[in-house]
Amino acid sequence: MTDTRKQTRLCPADSGFTLIEVTVSLTVLMIFLVCLSGLTVTASRLLESMEQRYPENTPLYFNSNSSPWERNLGVSAILSSNAEDVVTDTNVLVRTIQMVSFSHDRNAGEISMDVTATEPPP
């Protein structure tokens, strides 16, 4: 009875961490930290590429169309770093659009259609 209790108390697993356990845990911790640093570097590079869309202290221009028709429709302005890049009013206002023919080639992945557009009266 006494011997059994002694053996249970003296089991090596109850005495604390062994050297191999400490080494393995430190190795796992190092692998985790290395992976975390790699993830941070990747996220940082991705963020830098996103930040290039909005350069600091450099004017960005909201280039909008001067057409009152498009302003009435609420067409969004285009953000550009170039003031000269103004959207020109080349759109043709149409009154009616009528589809003449429609074909769909599934093999080629193409859709083609013919339409006729009628301009509004001046």
Next chain:
Amino acid sequence: MKHAQHIRRHGYTLFEVLIAVLLLAIFSPIVAELCRTNGRSISDVNNRSAIVRETGFMTSMLASDFGAATTFLVPGDGSLHLQEYASPFSASQKEIVYARDENNCLWRSDAGVGQTNMVASCVTAFDPTVMPDGTTVRLAITMGRCGSQRSLVFMGAVP
């Protein structure tokens, strides 16, 4: 041998303790440096990505409003008033007001529909200025969050 076994079963041997201390001495500075660097950079990346995210949303809202704006007004209190059509196929106009409050939030008020929405929550400065030509407004916006800061300049024009 009996003595050694006795010590082994009750704790660490001197050799194990020495190796453990040696490993700790090697790994501790490396782990500390990694935690310090990663902690700072992760925090910085988080703040900067939040700023870029809010900048993207704010820019899309401003682009939408400047695309439809017919006139603007800068009263001088740090707000920007834009006049635009209330709805398509309608000549009636509504007013959009961009203003920053003391909590660094940029608000967009649409008087036409009576809605006020928060556009960005980390705007530390919002300064609209009318350019000499009278048709262009310059928006100097500073976004800041937990030490990370980004200054942006936008130019919007009306016909």
